[in-house]
Amino acid sequence: MRKRRARELTKRWLLLVLVCGSFLFAFLYPLPETKSSVHTVVILTVGNDRKLDDLHRLARDTVFSNTRSARISAQVLVYEGKFRPWFNTSTADDATVVQASREVERLRYGSHSFELFSGIYGASVKPRALRWLTQPDQAWIDFGWIIEPDVVFTGSWQTLFEKYESDSSDLIAFNTTFRYSNKTAWNHWPSCTYCRGLPNWCKQSALLPAFRISRNFAAAAVAHLSTSTRSSGHHEAFLPTFLTVNSDTFSFRDLGPDVAYMRWRPAFDFDAVPRLAPIRRDALYHPVKSLEMYRNLSQASLEA
Numbered sequence: 001m002r003k004r005r006a007r008e009l010t011k012r013w014l015l016l017v018l019v020c021g022s023f024l025f026a027f028l029y030p031l032p033e034t035k036s037s038v039h040t041v042v043i044l045t046v047g048n049d050r051k052l053d054d055l056h057r058l059a060r061d062t063v064f065s066n067t068r069s070a071r072i073s074a075q076v077l078v079y080e081g082k083f084r085p086w087f088n089t090s091t092a093d094d095a096t097v098v099q100a101s102r103e104v105e106r107l108r109y110g111s112h113s114f115e116l117f118s119g120i121y122g123a124s125v126k127p128r129a130l131r132w133l134t135q136p137d138q139a140w141i142d143f144g145w146i147i148e149p150d151v152v153f154t155g156s157w158q159t160l161f162e163k164y165e166s167d168s169s170d171l172i173a174f175n176t177t178f179r180y181s182n183k184t185a186w187n188h189w190p191s192c193t194y195c196r197g198l199p200n201w202c203k204q205s206a207l208l209p210a211f212r213i214s215r216n217f218a219a220a221a222v223a224h225l226s227t228s229t230r231s232s233g234h235h236e237a238f239l240p241t242f243l244t245v246n247s248d249t250f251s252f253r254d255l256g257p258d259v260a261y262m263r264w265r266p267a268f269d270f271d272a273v274p275r276l277a278p279i280r281r282d283a284l285y286h287p288v289k290s291l292e293m294y295r296n297l298s299q300a301s302l303e304a
């Protein structure tokens with residue numbers, strides 16, 4: 001009898017020591033995830049227009065500068081055409097360089113999906129950027145900012161990245177659905193085979209020279225496009241429309257408040273666009289096609 005009681009007591013003590021010990025251990029060695037659990041990367045997409053190389057190089061240095069302290073976990077440059085040494089020889093940062101090719105993307109997406117999705121110039125950098133994001137090696141990433149080199153942010157890009165750091169939207173993009181006009185007849189919609197038969201309210205458009213996308217949403221979009229042979233659309237029609245159709249799963253936030261000038265054309269230039277309004281600080285301008293204009297806009301933010 002006594003022996004059994006003694007054994008019971010020992011068991012209870014052991015249990016108590018075990019429970020207290022685990023608490024103490026958890027207190028002394030907290031899991032590393034508690035520090036920062038959201039991982040965001042910045043992806044710059046560089047086309048093959050060598051005449052714009054100086055501009056693109058300036059954009060690269062500007063967009064990639066100081067991003068590390070803004071909890072940007074990686075900097076990626078996706079390019080089409082010939083490799084240029086300036087892609088990754090800067091000592092100030094270390095960028096991952098990814099090559100994009102029209103032949104490969106056409107194969108991966110299928111030709112119907114690729115031709116519509118890539119847009120009127122057939123560029124492969126954005127389809128490649130999205131596909132890179134969804135690869136198994138990149139499973140640790142939550143969000144990617146995808147940026148063209150002809151976009152100026154009049155301030156530190158870090159300000160923009162930090163603004164949306166705790167926002168979990170799957171797509172943060174400039175909503176142009178009814179922004180400039182009633183776009184129900186927008187030329188990308190009749191050609192959007194995915195949009196056919198959808199109610200009009202689902203048909204959305206967004207200008208995408210700079211946007212943030214979640215890896216989950218990118219994966220769903222890439223999966224749809226690469227498995228269907230007749231359901232695609234220009235990326236600026238397809239992505240916001242596909243999201244709206246699946247809005248029980250994914251969310252869309254308008255980047256409008258951060259945009260000062262964003263159009264397809266004309267390019268932002270003091271000649272083409274009279275200086276009607278003062279340059280806005282911490283705002284996006286697109287397209288900027290000259291080195292001088294890029295510099296002036298970037299510097300304007302310092303003076304303002």
Ligand SMILES: *[C@@H]1O[C@H](CO)[C@@H](O)[C@H](O)[C@H]1NC(C)=O
Pocket residue numbers: 083088089097
């Ligand atoms: C730059 O990128 C190229 C192509 O990806 C690679 O071969 C080279 O090693 C890289 N250089 C540095 C300094 O990272």
Ligand SMILES: *[C@@H]1O[C@H](CO)[C@@H](O)[C@H](O)[C@H]1NC(C)=O
Pocket residue numbers: 178182183184
């Ligand atoms: C846009 O135009 C279409 C076709 O003319 C019309 O049916 C629709 O009501 C318009 N929408 C808005 C918001 O003006």
Ligand SMILES: *[C@@H]1O[C@H](CO)[C@@H](O)[C@H](O)[C@H]1NC(C)=O
Pocket residue numbers: 175176177178204252253254
């Ligand atoms: C985008 O704009 C359309 C048209 O005004 C609107 O219906 C839609 O809710 C907007 N979406 C977002 C996320 O702002």
Ligand SMILES: *[C@@H]1O[C@H](CO)[C@@H](O)[C@H](O)[C@H]1NC(C)=O
Pocket residue numbers: 270292293296
């Ligand atoms: C850029 O700024 C300089 C100096 O302020 C000015 O002389 C030049 O005209 C500006 N260029 C453009 C394209 O506005």
